[in-house]
Amino acid sequence: MPAPDPVADVIVVGGGSSGCVVAARLSANPDRAVLLIEAGPGSSDPGPLGLLPVGPRSDVAATYPVELRPGRSTTISRGRVLGGSGAVNGGYFIRGTESDFRSWPQMWSYSQVLPYFRKLETDRAGDPRWHGDDGPMPVTRIGREDMHPVSSAFLDACEAEGFGYAADLNEPNADGAGPVPLNAVAGRRISTASAYLEPSLARPNLRVRTGIVARRVVFDGVQAVGVEVEIAGERRLLRARQVVLCAGAIGTAHLLMHSGIGPAQHLSALGLPVVSDRPGVGRDFGDHPEVTLAYRPHLRVPRDEHTAVLEAVLETDGIEIRPYTAPFAEIIPGVLDADPRLGVALMRPDSRGELTLRSSDPADPPVIRYRYLTSAADRAAMRSGLDLARGLLTSAAFGRVAAEPRAGSPTEPFENLGTSLHLSGTCRMGSEADRDAVVDDRCRVIGVDGVLVADTSVMPVVTSRGPHATAVMIAERVSALIEGGTSPTHDAQGSGRV
The missing domain is CATH 3.50.50.60 (FAD/NAD(P)-binding domain)
Incomplete structure (x- = not known):
């Protein structure tokens, strides 16, 4: 048959x-x-x-x-x-x-x-x-002139810290701070x-x-x-x-x-x-482990639901810094975290999962x-990324939108650890x-x-x-x-x- x-x-x-x-x-x-x-x-x-x-x-x-x-x-x-x-x-x-x-x-x-x-x-x-x-x-x-104030202040802070501007992060080995390419219209x-x-x-x-x-x-x-x-x-x-x-x-x-x-x-x-x-x-x-740093907003900026979650990022030495344009409570229905945050992600981690x-x-x-973060190199890299993010967070340029870091923000990468969902x-x-x-x-x-x-x-x-x-x-x-x-x-x- x-x-x-x-x-x-x-x-x-x-x-x-x-x-x-x-x-x-x-x-x-x-x-x-x-x-x-x-x-x-x-x-x-x-x-x-x-x-x-x-x-x-x-x-x-x-x-x-x-x-x-x-x-x-x-x-x-x-x-x-x-x-x-x-x-x-x-x-x-x-x-x-x-x-x-x-x-x-x-x-x-x-x-x-x-x-x-x-x-x-x-x-x-x-x-x-x-x-x-x-x-x-x-x-x-998103053009710089059209960016959310958090994104604009973040790029200014990166420039003040000496990071180059990356107009196109999709060039072969682009590094620096710049706008995120989006599959969006x-x-x-x-x-x-x-x-x-x-x-x-x-x-x-x-x-x-x-x-x-x-x-x-x-x-x-x-x-x-x-x-x-x-x-x-x-x-x-x-x-x-x-x-x-x-x-x-x-x-x-x-x-x-x-x-x-x-x-x-x-x-x-x-x-x-x-x-x-x-x-x-x-x-x-x-995958890319991420730790977020909460901060107190200096001002509340109205945000349209069409505003991208990430309009700009900094890419440097295997670290990606992410200035989210709104608290997760406003981005993900059902999530209660109402603090604005900077994300710090390891983009070339040693750690491997199963x-x-x-x-x-x-x-x-x-x-x-x-x-x-099972390797010493990953833990050291995350600490370095968190130090970099705190420096940007407390800079004069970012001070236009951030008053100060939240008390109790993590000092070790083991606290407030999450994932980028890039498995x-x-x-x-x-x-x-x-x-x-x-x-x-x-x-x-x-x-x-x-x-x-x-x-x-x-x-x-x-x-x-x-x-x-x-x-x-x-x-x-x-x-x-x-x-x-x-x-x-x-x-x-x-x-x-x-």
Whole structure:
């Protein structure tokens, strides 16, 4: 008896920042049937830039319990809606730097990925050597004269302290203080759902299904044959010739392990069958620890809901200083923290975390341990960053908006520790000879056939900037690799070799 026909040539699992790109690009081939499945709802309207709908009882975010360091537990939220976290975040769209990609496989060097950064964007304000002018994602910046007083005072304070002005933080190795590139227009986020997916929905070979929870990839031997899903409480097998996982660094690693791909000893201990022993699944992920400094406002400035959460940042020596334009209580519904804050984040941390399964039930969230600030170098770097932030906070320039630091502001990095929500690298790419690699340099899962990964989980090391723009680039590149392409067309002026 022949096997039943597949419901699609390709199933894309996860309609987030990467999945929307992959579904749109692959369905441009009219001979390929593409099915995109997303666990969350189908709304692709990201809403105003200055509100983050990820607080308690959010219907567009998934919440996970995590341990930031021993004794410090909290919860984190990730977007669970078409557009993913890019539909609910602050619109920060800074690329990884040229130096970040030196630790990636050669075919992911900066000169190799730059054409895809250019392909994905419309950024007519930047140098055309580095920027595209006809891509789906609009990239904008707030002019200094239009900035919130907190952002303007922060840039003045950085200048007074001798930091250079970085007009374009998306240049290859930009450092200094400058405006944040935003995936936004007129104060509203533009997610990949609205930029890539919506213009493609009329294609007869593209189907998008929301409210579908993927439980595992199903194999015949080592060949993927589809995805087991749950729809309204009923389990079904959706058959496909190829599966592309875009469920994010948490969801993709979780799904692979429940599919039998991961550390064999861990899977066997939970009674899960082992399809491919890949010890690196969930191991040594990266993220950016953040400590915030509260201050007393010198004046209260009315803030529109379309005002970006971050309009400007300082990048220096692996530290990112973030002058939030409003207290978190005004940014995230349900959060009670009413103090304005400066954030201090380590962008090249040594610390590495681990994600493991809690049980054999795919409905149970994974165990996520960040192990932040476990190295002496990370602790020293955080103290240095906090000293720098206090200096800016107490400067004359910032004194226009800040009267003084709050009493009891943390003097050690262990207090008031949080995360930047940039978790990456749970399924890192590498050579097949590397036992800890999960995907090869074409993002094919090692040890099986028919499964690829196209999200931040493949990053060998988390980029030294927030990963959203790099996630979209990864999805563009993997889509092109599936099509058999090597590089989008670009002229000699725009080749941008560094």
